[in-house]
Amino acid sequence: xxxxxxxxxxxxxxxxxxxxxxFDKLIWMLRQKRDEAAxxxxxxxxxxxxxxxxxxxxxxxxxxxxxxxxxxxxRNGVTVHWARDGHEHNQIVYxxxxxxxxxxxxxxxxxxxxxxxxTPFLQSRGVKVSETDLGERIQQLDDEPPSHIVxxxxxxxxxxxxxxxxxxxxxxPNKADPVYLAHVMREHTRPLITEAKAGMTGTNFAIAETxxxxxxxxxxxxxxxxxxxxLRICSVGIEKIIPxxxxxxxxxxxxxxxxxxxxxxxxxxxxxxxxxxxxxxVVLVDNGRxxxxxxxKFWPSLKCIRCGACMNTCPVYRRSGGxxxxxxxxxxxxxxxxxxxxxxxYSELPFASTLNGSCTNVCPVKxxxxxxxxxxxxxxDEKHQTPSLKKQAMIIAGKLLSHPEAYRIATQSxxxxxxxxxxxxxxxxxxxxxxxREVPAPANETFHEWYRKxxxx
Amino acid sequence: MRVGLMIPCYVDVFYPKAGIAALELLxxxxxxxxxxxxxxxxxxxxxxxxxxxxxxxxxxxFIRNFAKFxxxxxxxxxxxxxxRNKFIATPPSPERxxxxxxxxxxxxxxHDILKVNEFPWAIFPxxxxxxxxxxxxxxxxxxxxxxxVHDQKFSKPKALLQGVQGIEFVDFERHDECCGFGGxxxxxxxxxxxxxxxxxxxxxxxxxxxxxxxxDLSCLMHLQGCAGRLQKNLKxxxxxxxxxxxxx
Amino acid sequence: MDTREYILANVRKNQPAxxxxxxxxxxxxQPELLVSEFERSLKYMAGEFLASPPSDFAAxxxxxxxxxxxxxxxxxxxxxxRKPEDYRNWADAADIDVTIVRSPLGVAETGSVxxxxxxxxxxxxxxxxxxxxxxxxxKDIVENIHDAYEHRAFRESKYAVLMTGPSGSADIGGKTxxxxxxxxxxxxxxxxxxx
Numbered sequence: 001x002x003x004x005x006x007x008x009x010x011x012x013x014x015x016x017x018x019x020x021x022x023f024d025k026l027i028w029m030l031r032q033k034r035d036e037a038a039x040x041x042x043x044x045x046x047x048x049x050x051x052x053x054x055x056x057x058x059x060x061x062x063x064x065x066x067x068x069x070x071x072x073x074x075r076n077g078v079t080v081h082w083a084r085d086g087h088e089h090n091q092i093v094y095x096x097x098x099x100x101x102x103x104x105x106x107x108x109x110x111x112x113x114x115x116x117x118x119t120p121f122l123q124s125r126g127v128k129v130s131e132t133d134l135g136e137r138i139q140q141l142d143d144e145p146p147s148h149i150v151x152x153x154x155x156x157x158x159x160x161x162x163x164x165x166x167x168x169x170x171x172x173p174n175k176a177d178p179v180y181l182a183h184v185m186r187e188h189t190r191p192l193i194t195e196a197k198a199g200m201t202g203t204n205f206a207i208a209e210t211x212x213x214x215x216x217x218x219x220x221x222x223x224x225x226x227x228x229x230x231l232r233i234c235s236v237g238i239e240k241i242i243p244x245x246x247x248x249x250x251x252x253x254x255x256x257x258x259x260x261x262x263x264x265x266x267x268x269x270x271x272x273x274x275x276x277x278x279x280x281x282v283v284l285v286d287n288g289r290x291x292x293x294x295x296x297k298f299w300p301s302l303k304c305i306r307c308g309a310c311m312n313t314c315p316v317y318r319r320s321g322g323x324x325x326x327x328x329x330x331x332x333x334x335x336x337x338x339x340x341x342x343x344x345x346y347s348e349l350p351f352a353s354t355l356n357g358s359c360t361n362v363c364p365v366k367x368x369x370x371x372x373x374x375x376x377x378x379x380x381d382e383k384h385q386t387p388s389l390k391k392q393a394m395i396i397a398g399k400l401l402s403h404p405e406a407y408r409i410a411t412q413s414x415x416x417x418x419x420x421x422x423x424x425x426x427x428x429x430x431x432x433x434x435x436x437r438e439v440p441a442p443a444n445e446t447f448h449e450w451y452r453k454x455x456x457x
Numbered sequence: 458m459r460v461g462l463m464i465p466c467y468v469d470v471f472y473p474k475a476g477i478a479a480l481e482l483l484x485x486x487x488x489x490x491x492x493x494x495x496x497x498x499x500x501x502x503x504x505x506x507x508x509x510x511x512x513x514x515x516x517x518x519f520i521r522n523f524a525k526f527x528x529x530x531x532x533x534x535x536x537x538x539x540x541r542n543k544f545i546a547t548p549p550s551p552e553r554x555x556x557x558x559x560x561x562x563x564x565x566x567x568h569d570i571l572k573v574n575e576f577p578w579a580i581f582p583x584x585x586x587x588x589x590x591x592x593x594x595x596x597x598x599x600x601x602x603x604x605x606v607h608d609q610k611f612s613k614p615k616a617l618l619q620g621v622q623g624i625e626f627v628d629f630e631r632h633d634e635c636c637g638f639g640g641x642x643x644x645x646x647x648x649x650x651x652x653x654x655x656x657x658x659x660x661x662x663x664x665x666x667x668x669x670x671x672x673d674l675s676c677l678m679h680l681q682g683c684a685g686r687l688q689k690n691l692k693x694x695x696x697x698x699x700x701x702x703x704x705x
Numbered sequence: 706m707d708t709r710e711y712i713l714a715n716v717r718k719n720q721p722a723x724x725x726x727x728x729x730x731x732x733x734x735q736p737e738l739l740v741s742e743f744e745r746s747l748k749y750m751a752g753e754f755l756a757s758p759p760s761d762f763a764a765x766x767x768x769x770x771x772x773x774x775x776x777x778x779x780x781x782x783x784x785x786x787r788k789p790e791d792y793r794n795w796a797d798a799a800d801i802d803v804t805i806v807r808s809p810l811g812v813a814e815t816g817s818v819x820x821x822x823x824x825x826x827x828x829x830x831x832x833x834x835x836x837x838x839x840x841x842x843x844k845d846i847v848e849n850i851h852d853a854y855e856h857r858a859f860r861e862s863k864y865a866v867l868m869t870g871p872s873g874s875a876d877i878g879g880k881t882x883x884x885x886x887x888x889x890x891x892x893x894x895x896x897x898x899x900x
Contacts, residue, residue, distance in 0.1 A: 011648035020652065026879040028631070039606045043732050056724035063717040076863075082709040132886055135876030151876050158878040178877040186884045193886070194796040194833075210860055219872045220832040220887030227828040227864070228796045238712065245854040246729050252867075253814075253850050263746060264815040264850070264869050267832075267887065273863035275795070275828055286712045294719030313604065315635045319652045352646060354639025354653075355505070357595030361604035370595075374543070377507030386507060390645075394508040401466075401503075402514030404495040411470055432644045436651030437682030440471045447469045447476035451492050455480075 004327065004345055006352040010320035022157050024318040027148070031312040033261025034362065040263075047254055052366035054247045055303035058208075059293060065208045065241045066284065072211030073282055076273040081283045086116030089285045093118060093200070093233055094125055096281055102127075102197035102231055108221035109133035110202025111149055111306055112235045112285060115328045115341075118200075130192040132221045134185050141168050147322030149329060150259050150308040155321050199225030203236040204305065205251060206282075209244040212272040213282065216255065220267045230278035234271070238289050239302040251305055254364035258307040292340045297375045301336050303365040310359035310369055316352055325349060332359035336372040339379070347385035350376035411446060460490045461526030463519075463560075465533045465674070466498045472674050474703070475695035479532040479563055482701040485578065486571060490530075493522040501539040504546060505640045513546040516553075524552040528570065529560040532697050534593030534673050535640075537562040542596060563697055564599055564672045568613040575620045579702035582623035586666035587615055588657070588680070590673035591635050599672075603633050614672050614696055621699055629664040631656075638679035654683030662689050672696045731851045739813045739846045740895065747816030750870030751883060753892035758782075758840075766803065769892075770836055773802035777830050780807050780840055782896070789826035798827060801834035804888075810856050811841045811893070814849040817869040818893060821862035828864055832872070832887040839868075840896040 014020045038044045058065055070080050083089035097105065105127055113119065119129045119140070131137040135152040139145065142164055146152030153161065158176040166173035171184045201222040205214040213234050215222035226232045242248060256265040274280035293299050311317045311331030322330045327338045327346060335353060338346040350373050359369040380386055386394070400407055433439060460483060464476040483490045499519055500512035519540070523529045531537055540560045547553055567573045589612065593599040600612040618624055637643070637653025644650075658680055661669055669684075671677050674695055681693045694703075706714070735742070744754045759765035762783055766776060777798070778785025783805050792798045806825060808818035818839050825831045847853055858865045872887030883889055 007646045007648070010646065014648050014652050024656075029879060035603065035606050042607070043730075044607055045605070046730075050727055050729060053724060053727045056721075057726040060721050060723045062720055063713050066713060066716065082707075082712055084708045084711060088708060133876070134874040134885060138876065151879070153876050154879065156877075161877050178880055178882045181877055182874055182882050182884055186886060189886060190799060194799045212859070218874055219885035220868075223828070223832050223866060224886060228833070230795075238716070243726060245859045246851070248859075249851045249854040250729055252854075260875065263749070264817055264867070266750065266869050266872055268817070268867040268869075270859055270865040271863070272861075272865075275864065276822070284712070286715070290712055290715035290719055293716060293721070299719075299721055315637065315653050316646070316649055319649045350507070351642065352649075354591065354635045354637065354642050354650075356591035356635035356639070358591070358602075358604055358635070361595060361602055374505070377505070378509050379507070381507035381509065390506065391508065394503045394506055394511045398500075398503050398508070398511030398514060401498045401500065402518050404497055404518070407497045411466075432647050433682065435647055436686060437647075437654065437679065438685030440467075440678050440682065442470050443473045445473060447464045447473035448494075450473055450477060451480075452494075455492070 002345070003348055004325065006320065006324050006326070006348055009324035009326065013321040013324055014319060019155060019157065019321065020319055023155055023321055026154055027312050027318045030260060034258055034309055034312065037257035037261040037263065041253070041257065047250055048364055048366050050250045051254055051364055052303060054242060054250060055365050058242055059239065059299065059302055062238065062241065062293065065243065066238060068208040069206055069211060069241055072209065076211045078211065078273060079279070079281045081281060083283050083285045085287045089116045089235065089283055089287070090118050090121040092283050094122055094127070096233055097122070097127055097198055100198070100231055104128045104196045105130070105198045105200055106193050106196040106225050106229070107131050108201040108215060108217055108225045109136045109152070110200070110235055111328065112202050112237050113200070114146060115287060116285065130189070130196070132189055132193060132224060133217065133219060134182060137185060137189065138164065145323065145328070147330070148308060148311060149306055155323060193224050193228050196229045198231040198233065199229045200233045200235070201225050203234060203240050204255070205242050205248055206236050206240045207244060207248060208241055210272055212270045214248060214268065214270050216265045216268050218266045222269050223267055226271055227275050230275070232274065232278060233281045233283065235283050235285060238284055238286055255305055255307050258309040258362065258364040288340050295340070298336065298340065298372055300367050301333070301372060303367050304333055305365055307364055309362040309364065313358045313362045315356065316354060320352065325352070332369045332373065336369060336376060339376055343383060343385065347380050350380060408448065458488060458528065459526055460488050460528045460530050461523045462490050462492045463496060463523065463529055463531035463536065464492065465531060465536050467678060468532065468674050471678060472695065475532055475674055475697055478695065478697040478701040478703050482697055483530065485701070486573060496522045499536045499540050500546060501536065502641060504539065504543060509546045516544060516546045520547065520552050520556050523556050527559065528566065529556060530563055530566045531560070532563040532672065532695060533675070534562045534590045534597055534599060535675055538592035538596035562593060562597060562599065562672060564593070564614045564617060565597065567617055573620070574616070576700050576702065579621040579700055580623050581621050581699050583667045584625045584627050584665055585618070585668045585670050586627050586629055586661040586664055587612070587618065588636060588669055588671040588676055589614055589633065590671065590676050593672060594633055600633070617700060618670070618696065624699070627664040627666045629666070630660040636676045636680055638676050643679055650679065651683060654679050655687060658684045658687055658689055658691065662691060666691065668692045668694055670694050670696055670699060729851065733848055736848055739848060740843050742813035743811050743816055743846050746814060747870065747893055750816050751873065752816055752870040753890065755892065755894040758894060758896045770803050775801050776803045776805065777801045777834065778805040779824060779826055779830065780805050782840065789830050792827045792830065795827055795829040798829040798833040801830055803836045803838060804830045804834040805838045805840070806831065807840040807898070809845055809858065810853060811846040812850060812853045812867065813846055815869055817853070817867040819853070819856060819858060819865060820868055821858045821865045823862065831866065831868065834888055836890045837888045838892045838894060840894050842898040843895045844897070
């Protein structure tokens with residue numbers, strides 16, 4: 001697949017004016033709410049340290065913890081499946097549904113199933129899949145992937161949603177009122193929920209000691225998916241294991257506050273076993289995670305609890321829109337995880353960052369995100385993913401900047417300086433700089449010249 | 458105390474006055490300053506682009522130029538952060554270690570080493586919006602960051618500027634959000650970079666500031682370009698020029 | 706090698722160096738203010754709070770849920786029109802207007818209440834109903850989430866939910882609105898359990 005041109009996609013998003021402005025405002029508000037919520041918790045930084053340490057411990061002992069989880073889940077009567085990649089996962093899910101004649105499936109929001117492409121896989125095989133999360137459902141109705149991992153439809157304005165619902169449900173296109181639109185959705189989704197033959201959810205945490213799956217939703221989507229139908233399938237990324245309930249407490253306290261600024265999400269739901277009269281399946285999915293675990297610089301990204309705080313604080317994400325990354329995970333966490341899935345396709349993502357470091361400092365599990373972004377840039381060069389024009393410029397800059405005589409000749413007059421400076425400062429021509437900004441004017445005399453005249457005699 | 462002065466490439470060519478102010482300021486404080494003639498750059502443009510190998514010769518040149526100094530001072534948080542924390546294109550050596558552990562941004566040098574808090578020669582009766590770079594905040598910890606809500610609030614550049622007579626600071630929205638420069642980012646992602654710059658300029662313009670002041674000229678170069686395009690009547694100065702008492 | 710073996714082998718091969726598992730402190734602060742803290746937290750999450758049982762609960766329900774035709778009670782304190790067991794098909798609980806249930810645990814820090822299959826009996830009555838009224842003994846309120854996870858329900862129940870306020874969504878324009886797919890209102894009544 002071709003390389004995602006995030007910069008070009010972002011430029012188009014900004015060009016449109018309305019969406020970039022409302023998206024930035026909305027997402028920045030989440031960052032502010034996160035700050036207010038963190039301020040209410042005096043032990044905030046201690047919780048971040050604990051969360052990071054618990055995740056690091058678990059990942060360092062992931063094999064034993066996975067086996068412990070599996071044993072406990074089985075003891076609870078849960079059927080445990082293992083999937084090496086997205087395709088295996090989808091096939092397992094489909095086989096379960098087919099063998100039980102379940103042709104209607106309701107879903108609670110799950111990034112893992114986005115990652116695996118589960119919905120298109122099942123739909124192409126005749127399963128009717130309905131998302132129950134409002135944001136996820138909006139995206140499904142508009143045939144668009146999520147633009148944010150917590151609020152999939154954040155890139156849409158209220159007016160966009162009103163227009164979409166009017167088209168799909170015949171609601172009033174001029175009533176851009178979130179309460180009204182939420183009512184429309186509730187009305188139309190309820191029958192899908194009560195008639196579904198199977199339910200599917202993702203997983204926020206899987207507890208090794210109890211075998212429980214913990215899924216956190218604002219609408220009770222996991223509760224509905226797990227309890228309304230008798231058949232329930234639960235997808236779990238293998239990095240979602242944590243040791244015990246005592247550790248879960250740390251993450252529950254951090255997750256919603258980091259994500260939305262609320263002290264807790266409305267439904268924090270724990271599923272140890274199937275509902276009465278039902279059956280419960282857990283699919284443990286690797287999909288590149290066990291390989292990433294062995295990447296010295298990048299394994300800490302597996303600590304991620306999908307709160308989206310890094311995205312909310314990221315000034316580049318907020319101006320680019322989530323869809324510009326062309327990927328399942330977007331923003332800072334997407335930049336450091338997507339190349340592990342497909343290096344060529346996502347080779348430009350590490351450059352969609354100013355390396356400002358805000359992401360690292362909001363991350364509730366203390367992933368060194370901006371350092372990993374920097375490290376990924378090095379990997380792209382090592383793996384020859386740097387575009388040739390850029391690489392040539394860097395080689396020239398490297399030569400010029402290591403030879404003072406040549407460098408001085410190049411910068412001693414303003415005309416030559418202008419030709420050369422862009423090369424090393426920004427490798428490209430100032431005409432790109434000048435598209436939206438005034439070009440700086442070189443001074444009549446460089447500092448170097450001034451110093452020679454004024455201090456060396 | 459022998460100090461080697463590093464003048465970043467873009468300061469040398471575009472903002473020599475800021476370099477001169479930094480030099481004169483150090484001289485006013487009786488520091489023995491030398492500007493090594495063979496200096497070029499710290500190699501950050503290549504390294505930040507992932508081209509570590511292409512940065513090696515430039516890093517080596519830097520180490521040759523500066524290893525002999527007791528302190529290396531530069532009016533740039535960005536270069537300081539790179540040299541201190543990311544100078545790894547060359548293999549480890551005592552010289553490299555020395556350079557990494559003895560490089561200071563001008564603000565750090567004045568605030569932490571010299572512990573200066575008065576600049577009696579400087580008067581600046583203007584409204585100032587202080588923009589501190591991300592390298593300075595989250596790389597060098599020169600200022601508390603808004604993400605760490607429980608940390609004690611502080612700002613080393615502001616503490617220094619408070620020693621200047623007449624200066625007035627204005628608050629503005631999202632004061633420590635990145636301005637959008639980001640080195641090569643400013644060109645590879647020019648649309649996003651410019652939008653970030655426009656937003657920053659707008660927030661500052663609304664605050665009633667006359668000047669945008671920073672200890673990083675790379676941010677200022679970008680913001681000045683954005684303000685120019687937006688036709689905002691804002692003026693730009695490096696912090697060293699104010700502390701040195703330059704008349705602008 | 707089958708998939709399970711492959712994944713476990715690759716995980717073991719790639720596990721980073723061991724990191725110690727830290728102990729988790731309980732972060733206790735003001736245990737004497739539990740009920741008021743619970744009330745504040747619950748209201749923040751758009752929940753309703755009643756400091757004591759209404760003298761006439763039936764009248765209270767009529768007044769507050771005037772359009773309710775079907776009230777499902779899972780508690781001995783109130784008879785209701787239906788019992789959870791009336792819903793043999795769990796999805797049918799969608800016809801409930803108001804569910805009455807008792808929670809064995811409240812959390813002051815967040816305003817959450819615990820519900821499990823022991824209280825709900827038919828789990829769907831807890832979120833397919835339009836509105837829910839939850840009885841909670843003030844003695845069952847703990848200070849924070851750390852305390853809450855000491856509860857045995859999280860080790861023993863098949864299903865345990867910490868429910869906090871009515872279901873909500875901020876997916877359109879970032880403003881939290883109710884309704885969403887779960888209950889549209891949630892009321893917690895401080896109601897000591899009968900001895």
